Amino acid sequence: MFKKVLIANRGEIALRAIRACKELGVRTVAIYSEADRDSLHVRLADEAVCIGPSEPARSYLDIPRIMSAVEVSGADAVYPGYGFLAENPKFAEIVSKSGVKFIGPQPETLELIGDKIKTKEIAGRVGIPLVPGSNGSTDLEKAIETAGKIGYPIVLKASAGGGGRGIRIVFNEKELREKFPVAVQEAELSFGDGRVYVEKFIINPKHIEFQVLADAHGNVSVLGERECSIQRRHQKLIEEAPSLSVDDKKRKEIEEAVAEFCREIGYEGAGTVEFLMDEDGNFYFMEMNGRVQVEHPVTEMVTGIDIVKWQIRIASGERLRTGKVRKNGFAIEFRINAEDPDNFFPSPGKIEELVLPGGMGVRVDTHIYPGYTIPPYYDSLIAKLIVWGGTRDEAIQRGLRALDEFLISGEGLKTNIEFHRRVLRTKEFKEGKHHIGFVEEMMV
Ligand code: MV4
16 A cells, blocks of 8 residues: 555545545645645645645646655655546656556556547447447548438537537538538647547437446446436536436446446546436447546445545555445435526635534535635535435435535625525426436526
8 A cells, every 4th residue: 555645636525535545544645726725635634735826727737846746745646636637648647657656547548538539439349339420530521421321410529529528519511511620620729639520419318427446457346327417518516326217227238338348448447437328218428537526425325435445445556346336225416616506607705604414314525614715716616415315315305404404604605505406396306307408408
């Protein structure tokens, strides 16, 4: 096991990692920007190093500054969390080349899964269901031909895109002729990779993703799915496990294909394989994320498996021994954001009163405390409320109860707590009939 882990992140995920390290008997090093001087991760880590000014580009995204902190602290591993440099192959490579373990997939694996065209091709080869489309990179003429076969609407996707970046819907050939060159140019400009591919547009899908753990010895464990259809502009707001829309037969089928995919690419660490599910229950592979996800606690709540501890154990060379994954009950996560409920704009400010919910089946992962000032430089996530119930109905009732207990106020501070209550009371959510367009359709 490692002696000292440097946590290359901030906020709630930095705390999450410090907790896992403490329970494993590993020392922790926090890094922080000037805006995060009073952050909890700085206080709870064994050591802390200020790495630069508040702007992410000059602190949490600045590889040389982070490597200096690795060197002065003598850390033997780096935990990247999510966001910032978590899936940056260059960062993973620089950390490794300096003789320090990067807690995550190999740099080559991060490079591969960043290439959506290559990844989709491999996924298809091992039997993961794909959206019909161009089967690889396409030019305009081939795109028109593909669209003629599969029918409009189609989507244009940048091979180097992902997470909602670099995607365009196209309804007819005229529009395709107009949009195709723009998509290529934009991909070239944003990612330095102008390759674009075509897919049939799936109407009103659900977003369903499978959690994976894979060790360096070829063992793969799939921990089931999460449904993340309550989102807005590619920002997830509510996630849950298991999904009401996945039956045991389908789950087994997808889990086996996902495990085969991970073995095929020699995946190591925690990862997530994303799918869309159409209105007939068909699954279509989207992409793989090579990091811990914000919503990992819902899987932890139903499996009892500590995903972050396993990331660290896997990186230190341990073998997976999760046995048969036993699941119990239902978990729902609510992302509490400091944002204006009317326009979803960030709403930074000082927290004056704070009472966190508690009681049976309630977990809160947060870095905030009374007197804390939410800095304006980073994302607006201030807490994750996760509830567990023996049934989905119990989880929903507990969610409503816990949201009522979540008391937070401060000068000018606004949150989306009321938004979550509204979603829980809708017929669509209660029946599990919501899809990725639900928030935009419901919230008008
Ligand atoms: C799609 C799609 C419909 N059809 N692909 C957006 C993010 C990226 N991970 C995949 N995305 C989509 N791909 C086909 N063929 C609709 C989306 C999509 C979406 C997917 C998941 C969650 C939210 C979304 C919001 C808008 C569009």
